[in-house]
Amino acid sequence: MREVRLIQIEEDIQADNRLEAEKVRRRLEEAGTFMLNLMSSPGSGKTSLILKTIEAVQSMRTPAIGMAVIEADMDSQVDAETILDAGVPAVQLRTGGFCHVDSYMVAKTLPSLDLEPIDLLILENVGNLICPAQSDTGANSNVMILSVPEGDDKPLKYPLMFRECEALVVNKSDYLQMGDFDMDSLRRRAKKLNPEIEIFEVSCKTGAGVQQWAEWLLRKIGR
Amino acid sequence: MHELGITHEILEIVLRYARRHRVTQVSKVLLEIGELSDLEQEWIQHYFDAISRGSVAEGARIEVKKLPCRFFCRQCGNEFVTTLTNDEPLICYGCGSEAVEMISGSEYTVKSMEAT
Ligand SMILES: Nc1nc2c(ncn2[C@@H]2O[C@H](COP(=O)(O)OP(=O)(O)OP(=O)(O)O)[C@@H](O)[C@H]2O)c(=O)[nH]1
Ligand SMILES: [Mg+2]
Numbered sequence: 025m026r027e028v029r030l031i032q033i034e035e036d037i038q039a040d041n042r043l044e045a046e047k048v049r050r051r052l053e054e055a056g057t058f059m060l061n062l063m064s065s066p067g068s069g070k071t072s073l074i075l076k077t078i079e080a081v082q083s084m085r086t087p088a089i090g091m092a093v094i095e096a097d098m099d100s101q102v103d104a105e106t107i108l109d110a111g112v113p114a115v116q117l118r119t120g121g122f123c124h125v126d127s128y129m130v131a132k133t134l135p136s137l138d139l140e141p142i143d144l145l146i147l148e149n150v151g152n153l154i155c156p157a158q159s160d161t162g163a164n165s166n167v168m169i170l171s172v173p174e175g176d177d178k179p180l181k182y183p184l185m186f187r188e189c190e191a192l193v194v195n196k197s198d199y200l201q202m203g204d205f206d207m208d209s210l211r212r213r214a215k216k217l218n219p220e221i222e223i224f225e226v227s228c229k230t231g232a233g234v235q236q237w238a239e240w241l242l243r244k245i246g247r
Numbered sequence: 248m249h250e251l252g253i254t255h256e257i258l259e260i261v262l263r264y265a266r267r268h269r270v271t272q273v274s275k276v277l278l279e280i281g282e283l284s285d286l287e288q289e290w291i292q293h294y295f296d297a298i299s300r301g302s303v304a305e306g307a308r309i310e311v312k313k314l315p316c317r318f319f320c321r322q323c324g325n326e327f328v329t330t331l332t333n334d335e336p337l338i339c340y341g342c343g344s345e346a347v348e349m350i351s352g353s354e355y356t357v358k359s360m361e362a363t
């Protein structure tokens with residue numbers, strides 16, 4: 025009988041994914057493309073915000089900002105078609121029923137886009153506040169949406185997501201008057217997890233706040 | 248399912264170290280997971296049992312050690328454990344300063360394994 029040995033490992037479970045993510049970032053940098061990873065629960069308004077952002081960004085800058093979208097919606101083509109109708113290239117990323125997008129999936133999808141003319145590439149991640157927070161996609165910036173009907177307690181339930189994002193878009197602000205969503209509580213809870221997080225109050229329905237959000241985004245991409 | 252992909256990564260790491268150390272049987276794998284990270288041990292074990300079959304890691308027990316959120320105070324050098332998911336203000340327990348930084352709590356690590 026051989027003796028039991030304790031073997032030290034100390035390896036990050038996500039190390040391989042992170043290496044691949046760095047490769048994705050290098051490719052994006054070579055092409056001069058900024059990639060935004062947009063995350064939220066199902067139905068919080070990811071597709072709506074992308075459409076509003078396309079509209080705002082195009083009206084704010086000349087020469088025009090080159091944009092494209094990667095859609096990682098579970099099984100449907102609906103979101104990709106909506107984006108295409110807005111005149112922006114959109115590709116469907118097949119997650120195969122997976123709960124989040126990782127850097128390997130992005131690396132496989134990039135060759136189907138001509139990156140050269142694209143300044144801003146938006147990834148609509150799978151609707152879920154848990155799994156996507158754990159996985160580096162190769163994006164330059166992570167942004168999350170929380171919609172007002174979801175409640176101001178979400179930072180207490182999904183802390184990692186709030187920590188991993190540079191900006192939080194509080195969408196459906198048109199519902200603020202109707203419920204008991206407390207914006208101050210939300211700010212305090214989000215800032216406790218992530219003191220640096222930028223918070224935008226937006227309504228994709230009325231257009232309120234979209235301008236400020238789009239300006240922040242344009243500053244991020246250096247335009 | 249998130250856990251299946253994660254379990255593949257864990258098994259890959261374990262088998263890499265098993266080869267390196269000429270292991271014939273892995274009996275235990277220790278994971279260190281920060282309080283803020285999400286991982287269901289039961290599912291990891293379940294998937295691990297399935298995908299490790301026929302390898303030297305077959306039958307290994309997965310143990311998860313949860314690490315709390317630990318902070319360092321830049322003001323007074325104090326270290327303390329606290330929770331981020333409540334409405335208490337985040338301040339140093341020693342001096343009350345807000346100049347604190349997280350030093351652990353989001354780990355996602357294969358720490359060690361026991362093997363023969
Ligand atoms: N009242 C109101 N409704 C909104 C707003 N933004 C989005 N919606 C509605 O919310 C629903 C979901 O919006 P989507 O943009 O499809 O949300 P999503 O996050 O892309 O959804 P999935 O891709 O299915 O996860 C739609 O019916 C939108 O019209 C808003 O600011 N106010
Ligand atoms: Mg959508």
Ligand SMILES: [Zn+2]
Nearest residue numbers: 320323339342
């Ligand atoms: Zn202190």
